[in-house]
Amino acid sequence: MSDSDISALGGRIVPGDPPCLLCEARSSAVCGALGEDRIVCLNDYVVRRRIGAGERLFDEGDRAGHYFVVTEGAMTVFKEAYDGRRQITGFLYSGDMLGLNHHQRYAYSAEALSASVVCQYEIADLNRLFREYPEMEHWLLRHCSDELASAHDQMFLLGRKNAMEKIASFLWFQMHRLKLRSRNRTRLELPMSRRDIADYLGLTVETVSRTLTRMRRDGTIRTIGKHDVDVLDIEDLRARAGIDADFRPATAERAA
Known part of the structure; x- marks a missing residue:
């Protein structure tokens, strides 16, 4: 996969196979659900992307073609009003996923707070991995449950x-x-x-x-x-x- 295939995304592709077995984010990321004998299968699906501090990975409304896992650095996700006002909805660290979306467009924008690296999966590829390795899908369900609980915490924080x-x-x-x-x-x-x-x-x-x-x-x-x-x-x-x-x-x- 080349940059020209995904030109709407920010940052640049890091060449070479992802060092999955040595990745420090693995223990807290979806790929950590796989054992050492299975994780090498991800090499056929994942692309690493480096994003500079202040650079956007994608914008709200962009075509949603990929899932991402933060492996280095930190990112923020947010929504913007027509007049430029911004509501940050989350801060993401190593192991966090972003881009999860059942619609055709991203529901928020994503920007690097510091120099960051994400692992990038095409949605169809990751869904295929979930079917082949149910433990990855189980991890995702727990992740979504945690995110829902965090959203309730945030609503209480903002409102009361x-x-x-x-x-x-x-x-x-x-x-x-x-x-x-x-x-x-x-x-x-x-x-x-x-x-x-x-x-x-x-x-x-x-x-x-x-x-x-x-x-x-x-x-x-x-x-x-x-x-x-x-x-x-x-x-x-x-x-x-x-x-x-x-x-x-x-x-x-x-x-x-």
Whole structure:
């Protein structure tokens, strides 16, 4: 398959066979459902695509011909209004899938937050793999269930929480999503900008900055540069988020 076959997609194809057995994303991705003796079959179907930071993989409304798995970096998915306003609907990390769609057009746009690599499957090919290897289809069903649970979490976050609760919840969920929870200090390396966080939480950039400043002043967090956050008091962060101590997000189950 050449770039000319899929010219609507952003980024560029990485030549050579995908190093599936050595891929760090494998343990949390759909391909991880296959054992070492079977995973080599993917070489006949998958193409790796490299996307630069800020580059779009596809736009809302583009013809939906492929599924993708993030294997390096981080991406965001979002919808845009006619006047340029943007609602980010998710942040995707290593092992996450995007492009799942039973319609002929993508329902959202996808953009790389940092230099990223995705594995790209033609929809017909991946559906064929699901029929041949039911364990991959079972993984997908669990993934879709997790995504539905996350969508409910996001609706509650946007609809019923104030600015402090939203930002504290965002940081707390990222801690679980990135598997960086610890007993004392936790470092979050967030690939997104303050604007991205604002567009995800339905806030202004100024509100995000003021709230982070307050949390920093109160000793809950420490910010380092534009993207790194040290969580100094995990329990205070959880309390500010209004999250029960026993609650665990569905996406954390997939990352564990």
